[in-house]
Amino acid sequence: MKLPALDKTAKTINRVRYYAAGITRHAVPREWYLQRCRQILGDLEASPELEELMRRANYYNRLPHCSVQLGTRLNAVDRAQSRYYFDLDEYLRYFPCRLKVNYLFGDVTWVPNAPSLVKSRPTGEANENSVLLNLDKLRHFRLCADDTPWAKKKPMAVWRGALNNPLRVELLRRHQQSEFADVGHIGEAKDGLQAKGFLSPQEQMGYRYILSIEGFDVATNLKWIMASRSVCVMPKGRYETWFMEGGLIPDHHFVEVRPDFSDLEDKIAELERNPQWAQDIVANANAYVASFCDRKTERKISLLVLQKYFEATGQLPPSAFSPLFFQQTRELQPA
Structure with missing residues (x-):
């Protein structure tokens, strides 16, 4: 795994690239993302990597089927906290904007009362309502080279x-x-x-x-x-x-x-x-x-997390993944 140096210049370049990518995504019609989502998830149905991807998706999203009040349409997520917004919107764009989510931005150290998309949650049991996505990754997923023996x-x-x-x-x-x-x-x-x-x-x-x-x-x-x-x-x-x-x-x-x-x-x-x-x-x-550094793999897992969220909350019908989403035991731990 070859990593870059993380000096001030590199940090500035990374920040510019990050925001440019977020802005560019909005120039692409949503229909392109919808078609791409169908293709990605369709290819996963018979993929040999599905078991590992599903293990991680079910770790992040432990929701059972539930009936809840959901608040925000996908195209109405608050843009005020730009890094959180760009990271959430990166994957919400793959789903129809009529769907709704609950979400919390920032350092979330409690379990919300309703199923919500969050950056962080308490570890352990009874955290099902905290559905993890990779938010604020510009700050939290900073990796840099170590050349010192x-x-x-x-x-x-x-x-x-x-x-x-x-x-x-x-x-x-x-x-x-x-x-x-x-x-x-x-x-x-x-x-x-x-x-x-x-x-x-x-x-x-x-x-x-x-x-x-x-x-x-x-x-x-x-x-x-x-x-x-x-x-x-x-x-x-x-x-x-x-x-x-x-x-x-x-x-x-x-x-x-x-x-x-x-x-x-x-x-x-x-x-x-x-x-x-x-x-x-x-x-x-x-x-x-x-194991977290392949962008394509991280995208597949993120889409599975959201697919399960929309199925669990009754907004999407059961898919080919439903038996794997909802028949899991509590042994969901990283390998």
């Missing part, structure tokens, strides 16, 4: 970020003076917690261990850490997005530490004693990230 990385943990939840505060209270961790928040010193200078993703990749700590919902840095040559270290997450954070396996995709970070030094010492384990975790994490 393991031997040249500092044998320490690193973290930079805002103090926007108790986990992050606890990290600094316990480890801001630790010799094995370079941790600090961005901003002014307060309450005895020191501020440190900004470190870019590339600068943080100069360390062997990078901490990922949830903010308002998921940790924004998780994807690029897992795509790097460094080990992701974090407490088990409470929220998940399109990245299926709830299915990450501790000590396989990342190294799990306690929420109070009391075992952080011990975990780093263990990794330093066992570099092969560290390299195995990096390899597993890299492979996990790579």
Whole structure:
């Protein structure tokens, strides 16, 4: 998986491309997308990849058949939050505009009362009304190249970020003076917690261990850490997005530490004693990230998620996928 550098110029180019693509989609008649959707879903019916695609689609959308009040026609979604709008509209355009959806933009850390399209949801049971799509991906799916060999990385943990939840505060209270961790928040010193200078993703990749700590919902840095040559270290997450954070396996995709970070030094010492384990975790994490990087595959899954949403809410008749949509058990976990 070859990734680009993520300097300021590259970020600007990516942003321009993103908005240009969103605007260009509106110049294409909706009928083209409707025909394309029928073709894509039709080709999937006998596809050998259907089982894997359906596994992920049913993870994102756990809705049973339900009778609900739906509020917004597909061509009337609010455009005020442009990144969320463009990401949602990218796939809504493949369906008739007479259909309706409920949706919530932003960091959603609760389960809505009605089936809704969201970026994030709590992990675990009883989250069926939270239907995940890949929203705000310009911010959350930023991946960049890591060219620093393991031997040249500092044998320490690193973290930079805002103090926007108790986990992050606890990290600094316990480890801001630790010799094995370079941790600090961005901003002014307060309450005895020191501020440190900004470190870019590339600068943080100069360390062997990078901490990922949830903010308002998921940790924004998780994807690029897992795509790097460094080990992701974090407490088990409470929220998940399109990245299926709830299915990450501790000590396989990342190294799990306690929420109070009391075992952080011990975990780093263990990794330093066992570099092969560290390299195995990096390899597993890299492979996990790579499974989200094929645009055609992500489009197929997104269309299946929405097809199930419209069938579950009674707006579309049963399709060839209905038996797979609605006869699933609760073992839906990432491979």
